[in-house]
Amino acid sequence: xxxAIAIFVKTPNVSPLKTRLAASxxxxxxxxxxxxxxxxxxSTLKQTETNPYWAVAExxxxxxxxxxDFNRLHTGEGDLGxxxxxxxxxxLNTYDGVILIGADAPQLSVEKIDEAIxxxxxxxxxxxxxxxxxxxxxAGKRSIPDQVWATTPWSDVKTKEILVAQLDSKPYELxxxxxxxTESDLKIMxxxxxxxxxxxxxxxxxxxxxx
Numbered sequence: 001x002x003x004a005i006a007i008f009v010k011t012p013n014v015s016p017l018k019t020r021l022a023a024s025x026x027x028x029x030x031x032x033x034x035x036x037x038x039x040x041x042x043s044t045l046k047q048t049e050t051n052p053y054w055a056v057a058e059x060x061x062x063x064x065x066x067x068x069d070f071n072r073l074h075t076g077e078g079d080l081g082x083x084x085x086x087x088x089x090x091x092l093n094t095y096d097g098v099i100l101i102g103a104d105a106p107q108l109s110v111e112k113i114d115e116a117i118x119x120x121x122x123x124x125x126x127x128x129x130x131x132x133x134x135x136x137x138x139a140g141k142r143s144i145p146d147q148v149w150a151t152t153p154w155s156d157v158k159t160k161e162i163l164v165a166q167l168d169s170k171p172y173e174l175x176x177x178x179x180x181x182t183e184s185d186l187k188i189m190x191x192x193x194x195x196x197x198x199x200x201x202x203x204x205x206x207x208x209x210x211x
Contacts, residue, residue, distance in 0.1 A: 001141075003117055004091040005050040005099040007041060008075065008083070011061040018104070024183040029211070033180070036204040040106035042069050043198035048113045051095065055087045081149035089143060097141040099126075104180045105136040106204055109194035112137075112174060125171035127164060130179045131188075133157035137174065186211070 010017045012031055022030035045052045052070040056062055059074045076086035084100055091098045097120045101108065116126045116139045128137030133156060148166045153159060164171060178188045186208050193201060 001096040001117065001120060003050045003097045003099060003120070004053060004095040005045060005048070005101065005113070006053045006055040006073070006087045006091060007038075007045075007070075007101055007103055008055045008057070008087075009038070009067070009103050010057045011064055011066065014058050014061055018181075020181045021183060021185075025211075032207070033186075033204075034103065036200065036207060037106040037180070038066075038103055039200040040198065040204050041101070041103065041108065043200045044108060044110055044113070045070075047110045047198070049117070050099065050113065053087075053091065055083070055100075057083070080154040081152055084138070085144065085146060085149040088138075088140070092140075092143065097139060099137060099139040101128075101137050102179065105130075105177050105189075106180075106201060107177060107189050107192045107194065108136065109196075111194065112177075115174060116172075119172035119174075123172040124169045125167055126174065127160060127171045128174040129160050129176045131176050132179060132181065133161070134159040134179065135163070136177050136179055138163075140171075142168070 018030040018034050054067040054070050054072045055075045056067060056072055057075050062072045075083035088098050088100060099116055119126045120139055120141055124142045126139035127135050130136045152163045177192050178185050180186060180189050190205060190208060
């Protein structure tokens with residue numbers, strides 16, 4: 001299968017990001033975590049058989065050097081559901097399957113991505129549940145109606161549950177992981193790191209150890 005994977009990102013110093021983490025860790029350290037997380041994800045995706053894209057929130061930032069590693073596309077406007085729908089369906093026009101991920105789960109492994117791809121061979125959808133009730137990964141090979149995106153509450157303890165209930169077939173479910181939203185999530189995230197770390201995951205682990 002020809003698979004695209006889109007990483008949803010915001011450009012530092014242009015849009016607010018990791019505001020909950022910054023509230024306890026400070027804006028400078030929160031931004032540093034964000035960049036370390038991005039680097040970890042880049043290193044992971046470069047080891048996979050996928051076609052990665054940055055899904056950039058700000059249209060004017062598509063040419064920012066920070067997004068030079070992969071192809072780029074604008075998420076479009078609207079809420080998170082609108083943006084995910086736009087990116088998902090734009091890529092599904094070209095690829096056999098599409099994987100959506102965020103920038104705040106640097107513990108995501110090559111093995112987890114491969115599991116999602118393999119599962120798409122026998123399932124229409126794959127979901128990677130986050131421990132806060134959302135999801136860190138959503139993959140599919142079929143169109144998802146606009147109503148599903150529009151009626152799913154975002155950043156809610158039932159986000160994953162409500163989305164899954166509206167899909168037209170039951171998704172394959174990956175193991176849960178922690179999205180890093182608060183300082184207390186950092187050590188939990190470290191406990192979920194794969195056994196074999198890439199160089200940027202090692203840097204992230206060392207940095208957290210120094211906090």
